[in-house]
Amino acid sequence: VQAATDDGAPTLGSAGERAALQRIFPRLPAAEHALLGPGDDAAIVAAPDGRVVISTDLLVHGPDFRRAWSSPYDLGWKAAATNLADIAAMGAVPTALVVALAAPASTPLADLEALADGLREGCAALAPGVGVVGGDLSASPTLTVAVTVFGDLEEREAVLRSGGRPGDVLAIAGSLGRAAAGLALLFERAVDEHGEPDARRMPALRSKHAALVEAQLAPRPAIAAGRLAALAGATAMLDVSDGLLLDAGRIAEASGVRIDLDAGALAAEAAALAEEAPTLADRALALVLGGGEDHGLLAAFPPGAVPHGYRVLGRLVDGAGVTVGGRDSGAVVPGWDSFEAWDGRTG
């Protein structure tokens, strides 16, 4: 059994999993759709539509986040945000989360409480009414947060990636490149002399670039925009997790179309990002095109049907792949090569 921390505060190891859960439960958000919440062998959630939309997402220390950069609160928030975005990207509304957490025995209970606070406030801000209906807690050397999310289609058809048609307009709700700009700042200004994440540099970075660092560590996807897109007649949709070019390419491939991005719209996105992060101005367009993790909703709409809150980025035409102003995307983005080299460092 692990001792308490040096200052005597209880840890997961010293308190035990059962006591830790008792501390966490009251802080978790309650789910409006829960007919039976945590405390029994399983939860029961209402499924008004009769169909259940399900997705899961795993955050593992190392590849997915660094404790030196992400606070436990950030981690809880991000776990909620990324999962909620996948339900929104189907045109559905999220209803409930199940959270499985593995943490080192030395983890202070206060950190687990902060993680629960992040989950609660992330749900409250992004998808009010969504709550945690169950989960599990275990000790493990590697901090891991596994969330499964449930959603409801409200008697609409789901918006798949495959429904886009030539003539549709491509549009985005949410930011492009801001999370990647935050990550670039972390790699440049919150590492030690060996290039390893360094928590001691975080307070200065957070005070100077709060919005961009938060875009990476605790993103705010436009969850409600998923339902809006479905109601407006969106023909295809996904959330941008791996970058605009890559994810637009996924819609193009699934829908059997070419997506032609508008150079002027991209320039406007890049200019807005450059204004927010002047030191990254030379890479702004590459960050807009290649930066993931903002989880903005990228959707195709019939002409004239783009709803409020979406910015037009281009259109769907006959063909395959993704172009910018009709030209090969790789040829028109200055700094693209260096961006790809840099992005490799994120692991």
Ligand SMILES: [Mg+2]
């Ligand atoms: Mg997704």
